[in-house]
Amino acid sequence: MENRKVVIIGDGAVGSSIAFSLVLNNAINEIVIIDVNKNKALGDALDLNHGMSLTTPKKIKAGEYDDILGAHIIILACGVSQKEGETRLELLARNEKIFDSVFAGIKPYLDKDAIVLVVTNPVDVLALYTYKKLGLPANQVIGSGTVLDTARLKFLLSQETGIDPRSIHAYVIGEHGDSEVAAFSVTSIAGVSIKDYCHSCGKCLDCGLKKLGEIAYEVKNSAYDIIKMKGATYYGIALAVNRIIESIVNDQHSVLTVSTYIESEFDGQIKDVYLSLPCVLTNRGVKEIIRPNYSKEEIAQLIKSARILKETNI
Numbered sequence: 001m002e003n004r005k006v007v008i009i010g011d012g013a014v015g016s017s018i019a020f021s022l023v024l025n026n027a028i029n030e031i032v033i034i035d036v037n038k039n040k041a042l043g044d045a046l047d048l049n050h051g052m053s054l055t056t057p058k059k060i061k062a063g064e065y066d067d068i069l070g071a072h073i074i075i076l077a078c079g080v081s082q083k084e085g086e087t088r089l090e091l092l093a094r095n096e097k098i099f100d101s102v103f104a105g106i107k108p109y110l111d112k113d114a115i116v117l118v119v120t121n122p123v124d125v126l127a128l129y130t131y132k133k134l135g136l137p138a139n140q141v142i143g144s145g146t147v148l149d150t151a152r153l154k155f156l157l158s159q160e161t162g163i164d165p166r167s168i169h170a171y172v173i174g175e176h177g178d179s180e181v182a183a184f185s186v187t188s189i190a191g192v193s194i195k196d197y198c199h200s201c202g203k204c205l206d207c208g209l210k211k212l213g214e215i216a217y218e219v220k221n222s223a224y225d226i227i228k229m230k231g232a233t234y235y236g237i238a239l240a241v242n243r244i245i246e247s248i249v250n251d252q253h254s255v256l257t258v259s260t261y262i263e264s265e266f267d268g269q270i271k272d273v274y275l276s277l278p279c280v281l282t283n284r285g286v287k288e289i290i291r292p293n294y295s296k297e298e299i300a301q302l303i304k305s306a307r308i309l310k311e312t313n314i
Contacts, residue, residue, distance in 0.1 A: 003072040004029045004249045009102055010078030011035035016044050017238035023048050025242055026056045027249045032063040065105035071114055078102055079120040081232050089122045089312050096314055103133050115285050118143045123176050124259045128274040129314045131261060139285040143259025145276035146172040146180055148240040150257045152219045153182055163189055171257050174275050174305030181302050182216035185295035251283040260286045270306040
């Protein structure tokens with residue numbers, strides 16, 4: 001079997017949830033967990049190994065930075081988590097220092113063909129920072145971006161329409177954060193635009209633009225609501241990461257809204273920034289960006305989102 005080794009750096013609630021989701025993923029054959037709290041990593045590795053007879057067998061271990069050698073994918077889930085009332089961008093100062101320390105450990109063992117997946121928030125800013133610090137090609141440094149936001153949007157649209165969320169084509173683009181954009185102009189069910197479908201489905205009394213706006217607001221604020229209720233979000237992002245990893249290791253050419261490097265888009269109005277757009281993912285990372293026909297309003301919102309991220313870049 002070709003290289004399907006994944007290294008997770010950071011074994012907090014997000015990192016350990018990602019590890020668990022990957023144990024259930026038949027596409028992975030080796031998982032390494034690295035954390036400054038070595039006992040926590042050892043304990044999680046042992047706990048996961050105990051379930052090996054109940055899933056597809058794979059190697060799982062707590063490791064050190066030299067275990068990065070030969071890894072296909074390195075997941076950066078290290079750093080402090082978002083507190084109640086704190087925006088993702090406000091996390092930057094605290095997590096920048098942690099990333100600098102991690103980079104020092106990674107660099108001696110980093111394979112030139114490895115793919116680095118940044119999950120830590122603010123994911124777009126830290127993905128750009130990772131790209132510039134590690135020196136890998138841009139297509140090999142990816143942020144988890146708005147894959148989770150897009151899944152949240154599909155779930156809420158499913159709740160309103162009664163349609164399987166897997167049959168809803170929708171995208172949240174831009175920042176994974178407060179300036180994200182729900183691209184309803186390119187959202188559809190079986191080729192029918194979501195706006196047309198909403199006018200005809202009869203599932204709710206308050207259909208149309210107002211309802212879609214409420215859904216977009218709920219998607220954007222989902223993390224704040226979850227953090228308020230349980231202190232942190234980790235299951236949803238773990239599933240989103242699992243889906244990204246699956247697409248990469250199986251070379252699926254899936255279209256996912258990962259955060260990727262934008263050299264220049266929309267006549268140069270967005271450049272030198274990481275943000276989420278629909279991307280084709282292969283075993284080499286991002287192959288290409290798909291460019292749907294967004295509305296003028298959505299493009300304006302996306303450009304504004306990019307400017308916010310540019311102003312926040314390290």
